[in-house]
Amino acid sequence: MIEIDDDEDEPVFRIRYIKGEMIENTGGYWEQYNPNKKSWYKLCEECMEKVRKPSESLCKFHFKQEEKSRKKMILKLRNSKKKLKRLNNKIKTKNNKQKLSLQTTIDSKLEQIVNGEHEKSNESLGIVISVSSSLNKKQISQVKEFIMNFHNKSQSIQLTCEYQPDYIDDTTTHIITNDSGSFTTILTKQIIQACVRHIFIGSIKWIISSLEQSFIVDQFPYEILRDKQSFKNSRGIKQCRFDQLPVFPSSCIISVECHKGIKQLKITRDELIEIVELSGATLLNDYIGYETLIILCNSKKEMINRRKQYNVNLVINEKNIYYSKPEFLFDSIVRHEIQAIEKYLW
Structure with a gap:
């Protein structure tokens, strides 16, 4: 039998204040006395029921309600972001399909940049x-x-x-x-x-x-x-x-011979390979299949040597291989348009 006689004088409710904040009910919370356990427990700030955890301020019911509304808000925000993303993608797709004239593009770009004094627009960016x-x-x-x-x-x-x-x-x-x-x-x-x-x-x-x-x-x-x-x-x-899009599609497969690089432009073979990759084309390797292959050669001699190599390996799709001068790659890049390869062939 639990004796509770000693607790008759104890109040049933009290307000517990957080240290240093003893002004009215600011920073405080209600507690109820439990005569059986001879202890106080914290009450929910919404309904005066026992809190879910001593460290929290809500009962189980109101905690679940708050969690529900919080999840709804997160879901709403995510949906809004998805809608904005879809809208942005639609605009980008539309812009890609209906390309503005170059002059219109230039004018709109200039309007964004040149809105004040010339020196101020330049000072805003690192160079x-x-x-x-x-x-x-x-x-x-x-x-x-x-x-x-x-x-x-x-x-x-x-x-x-x-x-x-x-x-x-x-x-x-x-x-x-x-x-x-x-x-x-x-x-x-x-x-x-x-x-x-x-x-x-x-x-x-x-x-x-x-x-x-x-x-x-x-x-x-x-x-x-x-x-x-x-x-x-x-x-x-x-x-x-x-136009931030690369000039070549990834389906364009290019192999680089040019073992001595491009002397007249002082481009090494490694630099040439980097240019091919940055242009959007795919560099040929042993694991890539291809329907059409472009091989960059510096000379007819390089072309003949490469052809012999393919004959030894019994390549069957020789008709789909183009032995091209490197100028095909360079002209396509600086003109931002794939050039007709026929005039660059060896």
């Missing part, structure tokens, strides 16, 4: 510069002067590689090259590397104009449009920056 091998020593010095004059705490400007100004990697944001007239430039390794990375390619005139005016002028009027050999209406180089 990492590489130079094309078409620049002379004086022009490279001007690029370095540009960096020295305008680099500060609010505007980070630097070379991709201090000791090799023409080095390009994924951190590079700007390539500076010569303007051969009408915003064209000669084809160099750096131009090709910049195009497959969708990097801004600007004329040295942007650097010179900024130095003359003592502030960074708007870069877009100095953007290079195309390589020197392209058609006059082409804007392939500029389009490479706008």
Whole structure:
């Protein structure tokens, strides 16, 4: 038999205050006395029933209700995110199917960027510069002067590689090259590397104009449009920056011979392989089947040697193999359009 006589004077309810918060009921909670256990237990702040756990403020019933509403809210948020994602994908698909004209794309891009003073729009972004091998020593010095004059705490400007100004990697944001007239430039390794990375390619005139005016002028009027050999209406180089999609589909299989690289452009074989992969094409290996294969060769001799190799291995789909000059790859990249391969065949 449990004696509870000693508890007759104990109050049935009391408010327990959290230490340091003894103002009215702020920070406090109700407790009820249990005469059987001679102890106090915490009450739900909604209904004055015993709480689910001493560390919590709700009973089992109200805890379940709160959990239900919380899960509903999470589900609602997830559904909203999914709807937004689907809507975004629809817009992207629509834009891909109905491509805007290049001029419209340029105008909309410029509207986003040029909304204030020219120098303010440039100062908002960090600039990492590489130079094309078409620049002379004086022009490279001007690029370095540009960096020295305008680099500060609010505007980070630097070379991709201090000791090799023409080095390009994924951190590079700007390539500076010569303007051969009408915003064209000669084809160099750096131009090709910049195009497959969708990097801004600007004329040295942007650097010179900024130095003359003592502030960074708007870069877009100095953007290079195309390589020197392209058609006059082409804007392939500029389009490479706008269109983030690779020029080749992954179904395009390319094999690289060119064991000595491309001498005239100073491209090593490893660099050529990297360009192929960045262009979106798939590099041939022993595990890939193909319907059509493009083999890049530097010379007829390389082509003949490769053909002999296929004859030894009893290749049966020789008709679907194209032995092409590397220019097919380069021209397709800088013009941002796959070229007709027939004129590049050995």
